[in-house]
Amino acid sequence: MTIDDSPSIWAELEPLLAQVEKPARYIGGEGGMQSPEHALDKVAWLFTYPDTYEVGLPNQGLQILYEIVNESSIGVAERSYAPWLDLETLLRSEGLPLFSVDTHRPATDFDIIAFNLSAELTYTNLLNCVDLAGSPVRSADRGLDDLFVIVGGHCTYNPEPLADFVDAVVLGDGEEVITEITQVFHDWKNGGRLGGRAGVLEALAQVAGVYVPSLFEAVYDGQDLVETRPIHDGVPAQIEKRTIADLGEWPYPKTPLVPITDVVHDRLNVEVFRGCTRGCRFCQAGMITRPVRERPAEQVRSMISDGIARSGYDEVALTSLSTADFSGIGEVISDTMNDPTCSNVSISLPSLRVDAFGVDIAAELQKGRRSGLTFAPEAGTWRMRQVINKLIREEDLYGAVDSAFSQGWRRSKLYFLTGLPTETDEDTRGIFELARNCVKIGKSYTSGASVTVSVGGFVPKPFTPFQWFGQNTLVELRRKVGVLLEENRASRGVQFKWHDPEATLVEGLLSRGDRRIGPVIETVWRNGGTFQEWSEKLDLDRWLDACDAHGIDIEWYVYRHRTEDEVFPWDHLSAGLHKDFLWQEWQDALAEVGLEDCRWTPCYDCGACTGYGIEHVVASATPPAGGSQGTGQDLATGGAVPVTLMSRDRTPVG
């Protein structure tokens, strides 16, 4: 026991850390870490990433909210991550709870445990963290002094499998709503906790973008879902996502966390825009984050130079769903490269669009130290790419790869999906056809050229045109991996990596499941199924057994093609997208008809802009040069197309 009244459990934790692998996961101490002063009247958030520290620390969403809450006078925020199995065992045997890494305060001292859900396979870890935090895993069992469990992030567009476990779900951008939620809790805490838990949950349900599952019921007709409706007066029947109109008003994180031990993406990350209108039909992120909102180029530059000066990083990643589409990209890159305070800083662009990869950008990047190049053609044939609306011509890919190898890169990595709607073996084999040609291009420059092909099994996601598609069966995905392995044997210079089809099946169940999946998740967790994102920890039989135990037909949930009249478990939630727009897109996909990027073409009325009275915020009416730009046309020089620019004091570039 500590003799002072410090709430830290560090003294109890310290001897345990000597017994675990990677104890640095649990000590905090990052640059930019905050040690906020808690007070009885303040609302204390414990932001938790339901995977290991090294995966969760870089999460930008949590870092943004952590800063915003700590800037406010009514809230404090600390962070936590899922402890690895070795520490979990020790915590349980010593009777210690989950704790914050900032001040090592026990989770029980907080009001809210809030999770970022970026991957469905972390759901069992969410339950484990709530349990380790000392609260009942089912929201119905929680008492007045137990934690409130709130979730946000992309997975929350179908939160129904977690409906039994979470108190509230937040849809969309968190920057504004986080303070509104904090205010609701602040008023409730300081007003005698009127109405108990139900009192604050009912107040939360009035906040736009907040969904309280316990105030809704799912109505079934046999197997079929009929509707999900509010069971409480005054609760809106439809929950709309939150969208911040102008990213320029939110230059967060201002003091990015700089870890003192190994993490993934260990570099300065600067978000250059949010949203994507490329319209790839498989991509949930691109659909649910519309419209496009660019950060002003001058703010990007200052976030880079401030971040580099503060952190000492030698790499900055310009993040977004398609960074090469950023209007100010050329300017930002050359300015950063020429900035003397950023000497020796390399720039990386994740999610490089194949068709937009300009020779100019490659040349600019090459001035600093080089990083690897990754392209995502996603499918092996033009036909298949029309179905998924990734309108990259083969020439675009070869041009990009040629540009990369000619300028000294020796490796490139290509991402693909398999199990896509209408996919034939010709499409599957086409993946290696592309890869072999890329190797050929590389070999003309260097004998050491290599191409890595990484293939994931496709999982249809809510609020995408493919939400009606029946996922490929486990047997079919395994067969396709076999086809790819066969091709791989005939492809020298190609490294082949593929995602485990068993994980794809489980992800499929959780992605489009309804409330009846909840008991399956709980059973898998109770049987020790945590860290399911880690392939060595995933045990499909544990999931299949749990489905059997609860009478869940996993094939009905995952493999079934849905019809137009299907009531989805997420129909009472809205990402702004019209369901008939998505259905039309699904029909166009089956007809192999592509759709151009609406940033540079007239509006298709998907609903995201019109419904919320906001617009795309782009600095230039001219699409960036260097490829077909999703039109399937050769726009090598970039062509001006009509677009309405949001009026703001910015000089267009282009």
Next chain:
Amino acid sequence: MILRLRYTKNGKIRFIGHRDVARIFERSLRVAGVPVAYSEGFSPRPKLSFGLALSVGYESDNEYLDVVASESVDLGHVLDRLGSALPTGIELREVGEVERSKTSLMEAVTSCDWEIDVTGQDPATVKGSVDRLLAADRVMITRERKGKPVHDDIRPDLLSLKVLMNTKTATSRIHAELGTESRSLRPAEFVSVLEPSVRTVRVRRLHQWISDGMTKIEPHEAVVSRAAHTECAT
């Protein structure tokens, strides 16, 4: 110009590894604006040379790092700027200039002083165990070398052992000077030759020594000029 830095690694940060410390210094030197020389080649690396690695979980009052600066710097300036860029627990105590030497810091160090707190046996038993080691001609341990077990006599590396007892907490504090010349004798290896039930509670490196058999100095005494923070007696 070669800078010799002396710093601590105490508290929570003792749980980070040697490579983590290296990364922290690389970044902090950049934040502090210290002009570090880089190696040539395709992937230039900053020219940093650390002393003996400290195991994860061990603390230290005196760690050393040599930094090759690409131009002449003001030592006091580096002490202030770098000192404030380093994280809690890594405290920069001194910045000195050393002359170019053929021997790296790691090769130069001949022994380390350790403060090792152990429990699991009463202090008198620990004392008896230490006395037996000191009286022995040879102390054999089994180590692994290139995947094969080898038997080493560590008696020559047991340079000095003193036991301070705390009968109240039933822990013993051992001050040990362990040799590093042939193959660095690690505190865990030393503890393993005490009574089997002895468990290590805490280990702290107090000093590192460079000895030529005649004189014994600490690495920071080898500097030609220095800037240092005044230290509180600890």
